[in-house]
Amino acid sequence: MADDIGEALRVEILGAQHDRSAFESGIEPLDRYFRVQAGQDARKNMAAPFVLVLSDGTVAGYYTLSSTAVNLWDLPEKTARKLPRYPLVPATLLGRLAVDRRHQGKGYGRFLLADALFRAVRSEIASFAVVVDAKDDNARRFYERESFLSFPDQPMKLFRPMADIEQLFK
Ligand SMILES: CC(C)(COP(=O)(O)OP(=O)(O)OC[C@H]1O[C@@H](n2cnc3c(N)ncnc32)[C@H](O)[C@@H]1OP(=O)(O)O)[C@@H](O)C(=O)NCCC(=O)NCCS
Numbered sequence: 733m734a735d736d737i738g739e740a741l742r743v744e745i746l747g748a749q750h751d752r753s754a755f756e757s758g759i760e761p762l763d764r765y766f767r768v769q770a771g772q773d774a775r776k777n778m779a780a781p782f783v784l785v786l787s788d789g790t791v792a793g794y795y796t797l798s799s800t801a802v803n804l805w806d807l808p809e810k811t812a813r814k815l816p817r818y819p820l821v822p823a824t825l826l827g828r829l830a831v832d833r834r835h836q837g838k839g840y841g842r843f844l845l846a847d848a849l850f851r852a853v854r855s856e857i858a859s860f861a862v863v864v865d866a867k868d869d870n871a872r873r874f875y876e877r878e879s880f881l882s883f884p885d886q887p888m889k890l891f892r893p894m895a896d897i898e899q900l901f902k
Contacts (some may be wrong), residue, residue, distance in 0.1 A: 739786060741840070743847045744796065746770055746781035750791050757793075757830035759867060765828060766794055779827055784844055786835075786895040793840050795848050800863055802891070806883050811893070824852040824859040845878055846900075853897045856872075859898070861891040862900035 744750070766781075773779040773796070784793035801872050803822040804812050816823065825836035826848050828857075831840045850851060852862050866888045880890035 742785045742787055743782050743819075743841060746774055746783050746794065751789075752784070752791060754796075755830075755832055756834075757862045758833045759830065759838075762828055762830040762867070766830070770794070782844075782847070784840055784847075786832070791832070792830065793829075793837040793844050795829040795844050796827040797848060797851060799857070800829055801824075802861075802863060802883075806886070807891070808881070808884055812855055821828075821860045822858055823861045823863045824855070825863055826852075826864045829864070841874065842878065849892070849897050850901060853894060853901055859894055861893045862897065863889065863891045865889050866893070878893050 738845065750848065752770070755763055755766055757763055770779070770781040774781055779795055779796040779798040783791050786792050802818055802823050802824050804815060806818065807815075807821065810855050817854045826845075829844060829848070829890065831844065849862060852859060864875055866875055872882075872888060872890065875890045878892070880892045883889045
């Protein structure tokens with residue numbers, strides 16, 4: 733776990749003070765997004781980027797949150813049956829999550845995910861679940877280990893109900 737290694741970790745809203753130029757997760761689109769697009773998305777209210785900052789100021793990871801909606805009948809039938817028949821269900825999109833490859837495997841990804849879930853659950857805006865689009869099978873496995881469930885017909889799209897996330901932080 734991140735806190736086992738004694739490193740003081742901070743999660744901050746992305747700002748001009750954060751050096752993004754050296755960030756490298758190993759997945760080029762995620763790196764390019766962070767370097768080129770994340771600031772603009774923040775300014776235009778398309779996504780809220782958050783960065784993981786180490787004690788020496790290094791940016792070791794980032795994620796983005798925004799609002800989204802899912803089609804009621806894309807959810808597992810068992811889940812959908814219990815919900816009101818609104819065609820669109822409000823959700824929170826964890827659009828991107830990446831850890832610099834020099835720092836992968838230290839628990840930072842799990843730490844960032846927990847931070848994202850905590851921000852999502854704390855919001856006063858109603859949201860049924862946190863939703864992610866896994867970029868590849870590794871990412872999908874990472875989320876499955878963190879109790880995310882796949883959408884029945886879209887195995888790379890996963891969700892974790894807010895009611896479940898609430899239990900996590902009780
Ligand atoms: C996926 C990613 C965010 C994980 O971050 P990380 O800091 O390396 O992961 P952690 O050290 O917090 O590991 C958390 C758990 O996930 C597991 N895990 C980490 N990376 C994994 C992977 N690629 N596949 C499967 N499991 C993985 C770890 O083994 C650990 O579980 P354990 O404690 O039971 O052993 C990071 O490797 C990354 O940025 N990868 C490239 C970008 C990417 O794929 N992003 C996913 C969003 S689409």
